[in-house]
Amino acid sequence: MPQKSRSALLARAERSASAAMPLPPVTNSRPPGTVYRGETFSRGKPFNRVARRNPVQASRSWIARNRRLTVALLLCLATGIAVQQMTPESQLRVNVLVAARDLPTGTSLTESDFANVAVAPELAVSGSVTDAGVLVGRQLASPLGKGQIPAESNLLGPGLLTGAPLGSAAVPLRMADPSSIQLLSPGQLVTVVLTSAGSYDEPKQSEVLAGPVPVLWTSAHGGKAGEWLGTSDTEGLVVVAADPQQAEKLAGASTQGKLFFVLVSP
Template sequence: MRVIRLPGRRLLARRHRLLATVLTALAMACAVAGLRPDTSSVTVLAAARDLPGGVLSAGDVRPLALPPGTAPEGALRPGTPVAGRVLTGPVRRGEPLTDVRLLGPGLLAAHGPQTVAAPIRVADPGSARLLSPGDVIDVLAAPTGWDGGPAPARVVAEDVPVLAVPESGSDREALLVLATTSEQAVELASAQAGGRLSITITSRGVSSGNDQGMAG
């Protein structure tokens, strides 16, 4: 019996082969794209480990690739010199570092144009360890009396935000950097020269869950 091949079947088979070829090419293209490095990512500097704050070294940071549009504003880029810069507070491993986390002009970016960064030393390091950047405190001064003993304390600066809590390396006092007006900075410097400074944490500035201020 003679088999008659229809042209339509040959055309359909040819189309199937063509479709299979196209699908195979697409699959190979997807595989190659998956192996190709993503050149659209944005590389920033991030903490190489948990950092307590204080002076940074070059080994404290590492490059981190982020998807486009996800890098925080002011993120530090590779090549930015960080060795010797002061980190304002603790950061977790892998956290991108930004300009507002380092002592410098960026630290005052969120405050008014008349704001200055005023470093002070408080007598009780334990009270400073309760603080984080963003907390709001009152600063008290206890000047030394004429007989060498402490005089009654007075408030020298109210409702001042904490910019940084650098590690001071001292068991007798702690370093704080505050956002103040120029007048408050002068008052704080004068009070510090004549006695001991202590702090109270205001109710709207506690970030660690403590509801009582600690005086040093």
């Protein structure tokens, strides 16, 4: 046989033998503990960060898997909105008086100062006045804003003691320095001090009569004391709320010396 034919036969036999042999199993040639750049771990196994699912796609996938639940939630939401829109408001209304404009402290009230409006019962202020005739001629002890509902506690008179401890009294005092009244306003806490003249060779002595006591009214804000004193002489007058023991000390104290006040922080 020629040499060339023998070589060709040998090459063909080798190729046939290679095709008949089984391939070796594929194994992970990565050394243990090796982490390539850009990889993270999930349950101890690395995975490529690029293959992580997009949040938008994940949400769409969840909705697709839970269509019935999603539809039920949307129907509940739509039903709630419809019920809220169709439920009528309470038709019950009560008539109350409100300030027709901003009214400062000391204003002598007239019918034109108020307007009658209908509001829900829960908006009516406890102790509110519904008859404008009751307010005519009364005097404000605290300012009223436009639209605010007046109550007895806003008016000069016994209503200012609303909420005060049982037995509290409104005591009028005439201060020695009338100009100092400008520093006071209703609700301010003060300590009342009495300064009495000593003998010829003794200095003046000061005594704390009461405090802290709240101011109910001042001549600087009220102008007239008709509800309290029935007199037009109001210069230097202050009305404070006092308990029975304090009222006993304060009554007639101006005849024993000069009265002053000290502002107290709340």
